Amino acid sequence: MIKSEKITLFHYYLPIYLGMITTGILTMPTMLYKAAEQNLWLPLIVSSLAGYVMVLVVTYLYHRFPGQTLIEIFRTTMGRWIGNFCSALLLGLLIGQAIFILREYQMYVTINYYQYMPAVVVIGLLLLVCMYAVHQGLEVICRSSVFFFPFIIAVQLITCLLILPELSPYRLLPILDKGILYPLKGAVFSFAWYSEFLWGAFYMPAVSVPAKKMLTTGFLFVTATTVSLLIVFFVVICFLGDATSQYLYSFDIVERYIQVSGLIERSSALFMIVWLLGVFVKMALLMFIISVNTAHFVKKISYAKLALPVMLLLLLISSFCFTSMKSMYQNGMFFLNICCLVGNMILPILLLIYCLLFHRDTPRSSGQ
Template sequence: MQPTEQITVKQFGIILFSFVASTIILTIPGLMAMYAMQDAWLSVIPSTLTGLLSIWVMVILSRRYPGLTIIQYSQKILGKWLGTCLGLYYIYFWYMSLSIMTIQHTFFIKALLLPRSPSIVGSLTLLILCGLAVYLGIEVIGRATEFLTPMKLIFLIPLLILTIGAVDPEQLKPILGNGIVPVLQGAILPGGAFMNQLFILGWLLPYLNQPKKALKVSLFALLAIFIFIFIVVISAIMVLGSLTGQLNYSYLSVMQYIGIEGSFERLEAIAVMIWVIGSFSKVSVSLFILCISISQIFRIQNYRDLVAPVTLLGLIGSVWVFKNGAELQTYLTLIYPSAGFVTQSLIPLLLLMIDTMKRKVNPSLL
């Protein structure tokens, strides 16, 4: 059954792009460079394969179960009890993701703009705004993202152009000086983990008004993400060199360096704007997915009844999940890559394999 709320193909593609690329542009160069060092720009290429895997799996499953989310067709594939257990796990996963995205936003704002403000203030303001968007529906989230993302790019693209004057191509040498293994580590661990986020297709595809264009627009969004992140990572390395892997917000340092060397000052204000817009997109979509998942598992007719309590729980989780930025950085570097791979890639792939085997055994399911 197709949901009554729908988003256009354009909105769908922009949501995918914004969800993956919006905030990691400031963090992904450093995370990749921790493993691949000067070859981190090469890691972007194989990391895209994980995004392709997520798109392929989710699009096939959505075609087999049109109008259903992964929460719903998991019960058809695994049976009621196992499917419900998987759904509960995904609720836990999205609750943790919501809490982590919120506190990550708060830590960034505190570090750069409001160091004396209590953490709960930054988390509360973001969650209230995102909660209102979710209550109004996925159509409003789609329209807001469609408006805000181009605005973000209007400010970011000139910065990328200004970066050209500060780059040093010698910083990329020696290419593959440490072999291919560090490149693959940078791709599979931080890079692949973030590309895996395209598994949000499992919840958003039922709301696409032209399902037949799902694969095309998803691949186009992935290509845009690849180009965008590739430019950001390679420019960060050519400006910062070996310092890239030592900085939590490496591209922010690039912006600050441009502001010092050039005729512009305080360019980190643009970084704050980009971050806030990106955080709104990610947290809104995550909160929407969490509310939808809970409503489908517990048979609640209207997910909007859950927005207020889930938003409050997200606020509590953001305060509880990490005490400081060091714990967050450890999670993003060591824990999230493996947890993200299992949750976002391996489990959906297993669902597809099980469903395929069931259809071969019982052709009537075709």
């Protein structure tokens, strides 16, 4: 099913990139600031290593098992029972991540724009649109993300440019005033978050490129993610300084402060628009992955048909989980970190080690 769809390498990484910067821009500055204060660039750069590692893992698996998704690789290497167990675990962890993203989106929209709209409706609307996208297939998700890409980047860049007169670069000082280890605490959080680069492994067969190119492009995208976020982080800190941690959505505050020619103010609705575009890309991709993975279990049903049940499932679970902001940012954040670390990092790395140790019988040219 997935093999019939062909996407380019750019299409392959772009939805991941867009999804990461979208959620990253919204909550990361505040979270990281609490841990690392004005040195929050350090944990970000350190944890971007996780991104490179994940790209390496994905590329190795792609190279080693051409034409197979991660779930299929689990089955072929680890046998039916363990493979199935691991795939089911992965599926559950992916659903966990999806729930958190949905709630994060809902919380943002509710706090800032729609105070009285029921959470189910806010989540349901997004899920409906995502379902439509999943139904149309991977190609469509990637293409629409290509279409949204310039808008998202343009609005963020324009925001950064317009706020320039209000910025004070001194707020970035002093550098590393509490030593190098203190800010590194924050890396735990962003570490898990960079692991989303694994998501590509679930639709690898859709691309056909040499592994080397996949690796370099992947590295490029990890770097691009880091650079984009650093720009946003610098803007936020230069604008808000120590007050960054006071605001839940600090970049939104930046957006709200912008004033064009003394007239147009509170352009944060513009920010919401592009943010929604990004969240749609991320959610549609995740829902697609979940549907495809479910399709592996329920044989003979195409993932497009599974989009509806998956949507209903997500809607159902998300209406019970993390209903308040406190539960979301305390329990939910912990939960998300676990989901990401286990599902996106530990399991695949274990698989990689297993393959390296026990599955040397299918030799290919040792590119890695």
